[in-house]
Each structure stands twice: as C-alpha cells, then as structure tokens.
Amino acid sequence: MDFWRVPLDADTIKVSLGIVHILEDRCKGCGYCIEYCPKQALELSTKFNQKGYHPPVVVKPEECVNCHYCEIICPEFAIFSVESPPITEPGRAGTHPNSAIKVK
C-alpha cells in the first residue's frame, strides 16, 4: 500500500485485504468493476473469454482491500473478493502478504 507518510499506527491498524477471483467466462466486459474499484486494482485484459469479451485482470493484487464493490456492481456474478489473512508483523501490519509499505 502506498502512503504519503507512514501512519504512526501503521503497525497496529489492520487494513482488510482481499484476494480477487474472476470467473472469466461469465464476464461480458462492461468494465464497471474496473471503473469503480476504489484501489484501481483491476484492468481490462487483452485476452478473450469464451464468448469473445475481455474480462478484467487483477493488475495490483496487493492493493485490494476486500471492499467487495467489484463483486456487488458486477451484473454477471463474474467477480468476487475474499479476505486474505492480514499480516501482524510489526511495521508491516495492514499490508498485503506480497507487498511492503512504500512511501511515495
């Protein structure tokens, strides 16, 4: 997660983290999930699904905060997020398992 400065309580506050699942063959490529993901974690993929649509692809997996908005805006039941176990290690709490705190 990017911070303008590392919050003083970064090691105690647990930001929820998510893992996104995409059921590619259900997607009709409307792009609603991509447009409204608050963390810009998704992008339209260049590949085609079975019906010839471009499904989304997770481009920033470490950014997903498991807000489920992609899941509830999708008209096709094609995308959802599940909680990823938070890290409790001092100084890294609230970050995704596969990322480190970055200061811009």
Added chain:
Amino acid sequence: MQEIPKPSKKQPCHPLDDLIRTDRIPHIWCPGCGIGTVFSSCLAALKGSGINLGKTVMVSGIGCSGRAAGYVKLDSFHTTHGRAIPFATGLKLANPELNIVVFSGDGDLFAIGGNHFIHAARRNMDMTVICVNNLNYGMTGGQVAATTPYLAKSTTTPVGNPETPFNLPLMAYACGATYVARWTMLHTRDLTDSITEAIGKKGFSFIEALSPCPVNYGRRNKQKPLDMLKVYQKKAIIKNDADPSTLDIDFEKGIILGKFVDVDRPTFIEHYDKIYRPSRLQENVPGLNS
C-alpha cells in the same frame, strides 16, 4: 489472432451461486445492462435477511427484468405480462406463510400492470415489489414507457417523448404502500439494505431501482453504459424522508434517492381474517396474525 481459451474446468464459486440457477448463466441480459446488478442485490438481500428461503417465492412479469424469476434458485413464477402482482397476491392469500418478492420492469408493473400495482398497494397486500426502472420497454426494442423522461428518445418517440412520466414513489405512497424507497444500481449497498428492510417488513413495500438499458435506451439517448452510471453518481441526492411529491426524476437538477415511507398499517390478510375468519386467528395459524 489470440487463442480462444477452453472453458476452465474448475471455477471458484461466487458467493451467490447457491441462489442462482448457474446452469443458465451467463444470463440473457446485455453487456452493461443494470438488471443483473439489481438482481444480485436482491439475492444478497434475500440471503442476508435471515428469512426462510424455503418459504420464499419470486414472481416476475414479462420483459428483460422479468427474466429474473428464471435465474433464482427458489420457487419462482414467470407470469404473463403485467400480472406478477395478481399472481403474487394469489400465492400470498393461498399460503400466508410465504414471503413474496415481485421483481419486474417499469413497463410490466406500471403500464400494462399499473392497475394491479395500485390495488395491491391500496389493500396493503403483504409483499415486496422491486421495480427495475430502465426508462423504457427494453425487451421489445426500446418503446416509450410510462417512465420515459420528457423529451427522451425511444423507438416510438424518435424526436422526443411528449409525455410526462410517472413519479413512481409518489404513486406508491399515494396508493397506500407502507414502505417506499428509490436507489440506483450504482448505490447497490443502499439498495441491498433497503430490500433487506422491505423483506423483513409486513405490508406492501416498494423499491424503485434505476438501472441502465444501454442497448435500447442508452443508444438512442447518446449514453454509453458508463455514462449512465456517471449520471447516477453525479446527480444522486440522498434525502431520506423527502416529500414524495418532489421525487420526479430530473437528470439535470438531480435524482432524489432514499427511503421515503416506512409506516405500519394492517395488511389485507389481517383485515380479512378479523372479519371473515375470526376462528382461524384464535387458532394461531402461522403467518396469519404475525
């Protein structure tokens, strides 16, 4: 040319898959159509409401929105055009234990089915009515509806609609609905909360869900699917308890969303039993006097 992938054998399960007839998915709704989102919100509400889903029935009329009854993995009826509410009324009267959700379109519920809506609300028939308002008759090619905005283009009003559309929450309120709310498919969390609340509430509940029909309405009114969502985002004014007479949809000034009515009055069945079946009331038949 890119390779077209083979269908993946093991797909993860969507959290709502247990309420969907997954063998019929992908559904027929066009790319960018909002009905799927409203439907998903309704399923999430059904799941979250804690009601007995074994005693819950979804009823739809005809239209794109009306196809919902065919995708829900519950008892459901896909009725004739405009007749979702009378079917639902029959179900409720025959078996008062049932929870009834009517899911249908603006044309189905307010044009051909308008009278049924009026009288079910007047009688305070115990059911939840969800109207997907996409401002036109989507299924038949985008004809003008009783909800099409003034001057909007449709196949039957090619240079603009000369009519004044219904203010649906006002109509529901005036007819006697005990719960009235309006959201858009973009406000899906509020929509889900509202549907959950309405399902748990006794009496006639009405929820209007604004939703894009990019293929028939959007195309004629120069709106791409995302444009409509941007309008919902920019023009939404959340105003709970707003006076229903102020709820005309005005895409320039703003669209008022919120919960407008939440009152209690006796349902049709309560009145009926008091007068005609006093003994059944004493026997405490489930659902009759809850």
